[in-house]
Amino acid sequence: MSNFPFQRLQADLAELIAKTPPGQRLVSEPDLAKQLGVSRATLREAMRSFETQGLIRRRQGSGTFVVGKVQALDSGLEVLESLETMAKRLGLDVSVSDLNIEAIFADTELAAALNVPEDSPLTRVRRVIRADNRPVAYLVDTLPEKTLNPDDLLADFHGSVLDFLLARGDSVASSRANVSAIGGTAEVAKALEVQRGDVLLHFYSQLFDHNGRVVDYSLSYFIPGYFNFHVVRRVGIS
Amino acid sequence: MSNFPFQRLQADLAELIAKTPPGQRLVSEPDLAKQLGVSRATLREAMRSFETQGLIRRRQGSGTFVVGKVQALDSGLEVLESLETMAKRLGLDVSVSDLNIEAIFADTELAAALNVPEDSPLTRVRRVIRADNRPVAYLVDTLPEKTLNPDDLLADFHGSVLDFLLARGDSVASSRANVSAIGGTAEVAKALEVQRGDVLLHFYSQLFDHNGRVVDYSLSYFIPGYFNFHVVRRVGIS
DNA sequence: CACTTGAAGTTGTCAGACAACTATCGCGAA
DNA sequence: TTCGCGATAGTTGTCTGACAACTTCAAGTG
Numbered sequence: 133m134s135n136f137p138f139q140r141l142q143a144d145l146a147e148l149i150a151k152t153p154p155g156q157r158l159v160s161e162p163d164l165a166k167q168l169g170v171s172r173a174t175l176r177e178a179m180r181s182f183e184t185q186g187l188i189r190r191r192q193g194s195g196t197f198v199v200g201k202v203q204a205l206d207s208g209l210e211v212l213e214s215l216e217t218m219a220k221r222l223g224l225d226v227s228v229s230d231l232n233i234e235a236i237f238a239d240t241e242l243a244a245a246l247n248v249p250e251d252s253p254l255t256r257v258r259r260v261i262r263a264d265n266r267p268v269a270y271l272v273d274t275l276p277e278k279t280l281n282p283d284d285l286l287a288d289f290h291g292s293v294l295d296f297l298l299a300r301g302d303s304v305a306s307s308r309a310n311v312s313a314i315g316g317t318a319e320v321a322k323a324l325e326v327q328r329g330d331v332l333l334h335f336y337s338q339l340f341d342h343n344g345r346v347v348d349y350s351l352s353y354f355i356p357g358y359f360n361f362h363v364v365r366r367v368g369i370s
Numbered sequence: 371m372s373n374f375p376f377q378r379l380q381a382d383l384a385e386l387i388a389k390t391p392p393g394q395r396l397v398s399e400p401d402l403a404k405q406l407g408v409s410r411a412t413l414r415e416a417m418r419s420f421e422t423q424g425l426i427r428r429r430q431g432s433g434t435f436v437v438g439k440v441q442a443l444d445s446g447l448e449v450l451e452s453l454e455t456m457a458k459r460l461g462l463d464v465s466v467s468d469l470n471i472e473a474i475f476a477d478t479e480l481a482a483a484l485n486v487p488e489d490s491p492l493t494r495v496r497r498v499i500r501a502d503n504r505p506v507a508y509l510v511d512t513l514p515e516k517t518l519n520p521d522d523l524l525a526d527f528h529g530s531v532l533d534f535l536l537a538r539g540d541s542v543a544s545s546r547a548n549v550s551a552i553g554g555t556a557e558v559a560k561a562l563e564v565q566r567g568d569v570l571l572h573f574y575s576q577l578f579d580h581n582g583r584v585v586d587y588s589l590s591y592f593i594p595g596y597f598n599f600h601v602v603r604r605v606g607i608s
Numbered sequence: 609c610a611c612t613t614g615a616a617g618t619t620g621t622c623a624g625a626c627a628a629c630t631a632t633c634g635c636g637a638a
Numbered sequence: 639t640t641c642g643c644g645a646t647a648g649t650t651g652t653c654t655g656a657c658a659a660c661t662t663c664a665a666g667t668g
Binding site for chain 2: 143
């Protein structure tokens with residue numbers, strides 16, 4: 133087919149990875165290169181690409197492993213619920229780790245997103261969601277300090293800002309979520325224990341109260357495959 | 371920070387790409403490797419990763435270029451409308467290319483998705499959507515031949531299966547779209563003129579008529595950045 | 609003017625080598 | 639026996655240098 137070793141190689145590698153059981157080690161790079169008829173440098177470029185896609189994971193001194201998937205969490209997007217609630221509804225076991233709460237001040241971007249003056253005091257909540265003890269989502273919420281004080285959280289926070297606000301009786305009506313796909317930045321990649329640039333599903337959303345005011349500005353990053361988000365779309369909305 | 375050249379390199383490269391105007395050529399690999407203090411092999415691995423993310427494009431003999439973005443198309447996902455309709459609503463200029471219509475027979479997967487017997491005659495419609503003359507989406511629709519005959523299309527098809535069905539007065543009620551992020555397969559990558567494995571936003575959806583029967587099985591692949599899909603999520607659906 | 613030829617510059621691929629790290633096995637000490 | 643530890647083989651990470659394939663453009667040729 134193709135005259136470029138790299139493209140042939142990607143097809144061969146894809147097939148090899150597909151038929152290799154998750155968790156199993158691939159043959160070593162020198163052997164694989166010989167077996168596939170390319171140099172180790174070219175093979176490594178292809179492997180880097182597959183690692184960026186999240187299909188394999190390389191560990192120096194140990195080997196290259198095919199990554200496996202756990203059961204997917206499925207949810208309709210039109211229902212606003214926390215990942216914790218969603219997991220409980222499905223009877224799955226998720227946990228929260230790397231919880232980080234800090235007080236910051238609004239820069240231009242945050243001020244615009246939250247509709248507050250620049251340099252306003254804000255509260256930022258970051259954490260990693262784990263399923264099957266593997267990181268599957270990285271969530272960053274930013275709220276005005278007036279809405280959520282860092283000290284408030286320490287008392288009774290289980291990982292979901294939404295659940296916390298609802299439990300407190302706050303006015304929360306809806307959220308507008310933008311969905312996209314991106315390669316993970318350094319911060320996100322580190323949190324999710326993947327490589328910078330790996331394929332991630334990305335939500336950028338704003339939470340509104342019943343008066344239409346922005347309550348929360350949220351960035352969510354999901355490793356594909358662990359979640360199934362779906363939307364019901366209807367014709368002729370009027 | 372990091373002891374691994376590759377991670378430092380990714381940070382440096384990301385910065386360099388970010389501050390380089392779209393469309394402009396980067397300095398050559400040997401020069402860049404010297405400038406960043408790594409070998410050309412390591413640099414090329416990092417560049418492969420960024421190419422997989424769709425941030426740069428390499429052309430043999432010519433150079434490496436930073437890719438630019440056109441204005442994004444924005445749409446609410448809960449409204450089911452074709453990309454063409456959406457573009458017209460926004461006054462943007464999109465076109466259809468690489469239109470391919472073929473008659474196939476249902477394999478196990480298609481039979482399950484469309485709820486028809488295996489080996490049933492089906493019609494498959496594939497095409498590329500272009501904005502600013504660049505490929506931005508790849509769409510594959512598969513329908514029972516009874517619903518859509520290949521010959522029907524030749525008369526009056528403008529790129530959207532949904533618009534065609536609606537214009538014909540078919541019963542189309544809603545669609546269930548699963549949203550995910552994937553690395554492009556060989557077929558998709560070729561159609562979108564990107565590298566296999568590049569980050570793409572992916573919709574897998576079924577179109578239902580008013581009786582709840584599956585009318586169309588659709589796979590959509592979007593290059594991130596050209597589209598802004600959003601969903602309004604509400605609390606306490608009952 | 610149209611066409612060819614060549615050179616310079618670029619990315620694509622290769623081979624071999626060494627460094628850094630990991631897992632494992634065997635042996636000696638407690 | 640059991641624990642700890644060092645040697646060792648095997649793996650990925652990185653480097654160097656080289657050549658092939660391709661693109662571009664300008665000079666030369668008819």
